[in-house]
Amino acid sequence: MRISQLDGRRVALWGWGREGRAAYHALRSRLPRSALTLFCSVEEAADARGLGDPLLAIETMASAERLAAFEFVIKSPGISPYRAEAQAAAGQGTRFLGGTALWFGEHPDARTVCVTGTKGKSTTTSLLAHLLRAGGHRTALAGNIGLPLLEALDPQPMPEFWAIELSSYQTGDVGASGARPEVAVALNLYPEHLDWHGSQARYVEDKLRLLTEAKPRIAVLNANDAVLAGLRLPDSEIRWFGDGRGWHLRGDALWRGEREIMDTAGLPLPGRHNRGNLCAVLTAIEALGLDAAPLAPAAASFRPLPNRLQPIGRRDGIDYVNDSISTTPHATLAALEVYAGRRIAVLVGGHDRGLDWQAFADAMRRQAPVAIVTMGQNGPRIHELLAPIAAQSDVRLSAARDLGEAMQQARAALGAEGGVILLSPGAPSYGPYKDYVARGRHFAELAGFDPEAISAIAGLGIA
Known part of the structure; x- marks a missing residue:
């Protein structure tokens, strides 16, 4: 849908975070004389009123009745369409x-590579942009990674390629949108965001909509993910990574089919899973018609x-x-x-979305760290699950009220021998922090480092 098609229609915005503000400015750039309504919190309303826009009505209660009064509602990503009021309004025709x-x-004709997956999508998207730029291609790095697409609505000149991270x-x-991505990359699927999607099945279904509904020209899929390996996409060409058919790892060595390319052990990509994501990136670059091996x-x-x-x-x-972005037990x-x-x-716990930590507990039976410190809303539930394991092993299990106390307990557990304090919560930051970035910054501050120095995302935007 083009923004111009909203002219003369009843349109509302729902949410006033960065995505919501980007949507407002995009609509205003195309439709300067259109009336808009904004649904947001009381705190956000004060900021929105500061715009001084006489054609912007601001309301702080997004009821089903009020949402149903609009033909189109442009909602922020964090607002679930499965909420009762949204479902009721949709049933009455609101889109x-x-x-x-x-x-x-x-931008239906933009050369886009869309990347999704439960874990690794930010690094993969950023690495994709990095390698394309290394090849001399003007490339945008945008989307869920920290730059809303609508903040890059009219770049001049247009990038040759768009590396776009998409959340579920x-x-x-x-x-x-009616557009068709040139390439879509799916890395993996684990239970995530169940509070937003309502169930694991719906999460998988929503995640796969990038492939099943958007119908990319080429789908780049992980051959080692059970769900993706069984996927059939009649409208897309599928290219696999992670096995001998294409880009894959043998130990630390990177291979393209039967051709060894390079050693990955020294790359700044921590963990085998991140080096595996390099295989996804190189497959996507080939899908664009470029020679990936030299890059x-x-x-x-x-x-x-x-x-x-x-x-x-x-x-x-x-x-x-700092692994604050870790929001699933699998990531931890x-x-x-x-x-x-x-x-x-390791410091674990945060907002409780009902994810099952049993696989994590089973792994701790086999190989546990020196210490596990639980915290946050789901901390007590994780602690209860791990307590029998701790009673039969040498792992030190403790519970903390907040991140500051968790750091103190972790230092005490490591003692004079030292080691690694790993913030990898396996849960979102909602509650004490605005987002995972704020949690990571606080972790750096508690450790005695400058939070400003750790926060910048290299390469965000167009270069």
């Missing part, structure tokens, strides 16, 4: 769209993203690692694998 759908509607909140918007060595100059297995420094014999297990063989105190 809910996200900013991603509006951007694709404006946004994947459905691509198909809804692979440029991964050596990649700058790892903040909050993703980010080493932030060493103090008093302790290495501090992957982080622990990276530091296997080290003395680790």
Whole structure:
């Protein structure tokens, strides 16, 4: 859908975070004289009123009745369309769209590579942009990674390629736009965001909408993911990564089919899963019609993203690692694998979305770190699950009221021998923090480092 098609229609915005503000400015740039209504919180309303826009009505109660009064509601990604009021309004004909759908509607012919997956999508998207730029291609890095697409509505000149990260909140918007991505990359699927989607089955369904509904020209899929390996996409060409048919790893060596390309052990990509994502990136580059092999060595100059297995420094014999973006138990297990063989105190817990931590507990029976500190809303539930394991092993299990106390307990558990304090919560930050970035910044501050110095995402935007 083009923004111009909203002219003269009853249109509302729902949400006033960065995505909501981007949607407002995009609509205003195209429709300067259209009346709009904004649904937002009381705190956000004061900021919106500061715009001084006489054609913007502001309401702080998004009821089903009020939402149903509009033909189109442009909602922020964090607002679930499965909420009762949204479902009721949709039943009366209201159409809910996200900013991603509006951007694709404006740029149907853009050369886009859309990346999704439960874990690794930010690093993969950023690495994709890095390698394309290393090959001399003007490339945009945008989307869920930190730059809403609508903030890049009219770049001049247009990039040759768009590397776009999409969360499960946004994947459905691509198909809804009527546009067709050139390439879509799916890395993996684990239980995630169940509070937003309502069930694991719906999460998988929504995640796969980037493939099943948007119908990319080429789908780049992980051959080692059970769900993706069984996928059939009659409208897309499928290219696999992770096995001998294409880009894959043999130990630390990177191979293209039967051709060995390079050693990946020294790359700034912590963990085998991240080096595996390099295979996804190279497959996507080939899907664009480019020669990927000469670009692979440029991964050596990649700058790892903040909050993703980010080493932030060493103090008093302790290495501090910020993996605040970890929001699933699977991500925490992957982080622990990276530091296997080290003395680790891991900090877990946060907002409780009802995810099952049993697989994590089972893994702790086989190979537990020196210490596990639970915290946050689901901390007590995780602690209860791990208590029988701790009673039969040497792992030190403790519970903390907040991140500051968790850090104190982790330091005490490592003692004079030192080791690694790993913040890999396996849960969102909602509650005490605005987002995972704020949680990571607080972790850096508590460790005695400058939070400003760890926060910048290299390469965001167009270059």
